[in-house]
Amino acid sequence: MEKLLILVVVGIVFYMLNRNYKSSDYLHIKVDGKQSLKGDIADHEAGLLIAMLAKVAKADGNVSELEAEILSHTFTDISNHFENSEDIREKLKNIYKKEMNSFDNTINVASKYFSLTKKEYAKRLKVMEYLLNLAFIDGDFSNAEFLITEDISKALEIKKVDFESMIAQFEQFYTQKQNSKELSLENACKILGVNVSDDMPTIKKKYRDLVKQNHPDIVTGQGAEQSIIDEATKKLQEINEAYEILKKEKK
DSSP: OHHHHHHHHHHHHHHHHHOOTTTOOOSSSSOOBOOOSSSSSGSSHHHHHHHHHHHHHHTTOOOOOHHHHHHHHHHHHHHHTTTTTHHHHHHHHHHHHHHHHHHHTHHHHHHHHHSSSTTTTTHHHHHHHHHHHHHHSSSOOOOHHHHHHEEEEEEHHOOOOHHHHHHHHHHHHHHHHHHHHHHHHHHHHHTTOOOOTSSSSHHHHHHHHHHHOOHHHHHHHOOOOHHHHHHHHHHHHHHHHHHHHHHHHHH
């Protein structure tokens, strides 16, 4: 689900970046062809977007695996719309590394982005959604992340009601996701007859015992009727699915 969300948001953002693009304005990202870089990438829409992402990614002190994945997609997607894409990608990465180390210029960076998109509120909304997606992707929207995104939102002149609405939508999505995960874990433990606090060797031993008891070949060898064999096959599938859920949880 996280990867799907990443790809969906990336696609929407780059569609919005292309709307109302003026070929004469090199400071915007052109996605319907390759563009050559003129001037400093740091002053370009691409560089400013990466700078804002850097602030949000590092707001809580560390960059999670999923946050890193979003950033990797973004570096690649943006650079692919430039000539010398590998060089551009490296420059974007350098901007990210520089901007993640300081929050003093956050409002200044966002204000520069606003000046390039004054008449494109819908685009800025999608960029704000992208930034919030990055903040929420690890399932924990910290107070530091809220403060940084709020500062950026104000500098981008995002309406307060729109900013709060986006946060509410992300909170609802991740609450539902967490509830679903907890339910899955509860069911997995019930199927295997273990506790979520049990260590992996204990869970693995229980899993093996259940496989032996419910394997269709073993049940067939015991002379069971077809209905019992079918039930054992279904049970074994549930056992395997439950074990996979717990394995992921214990990583």
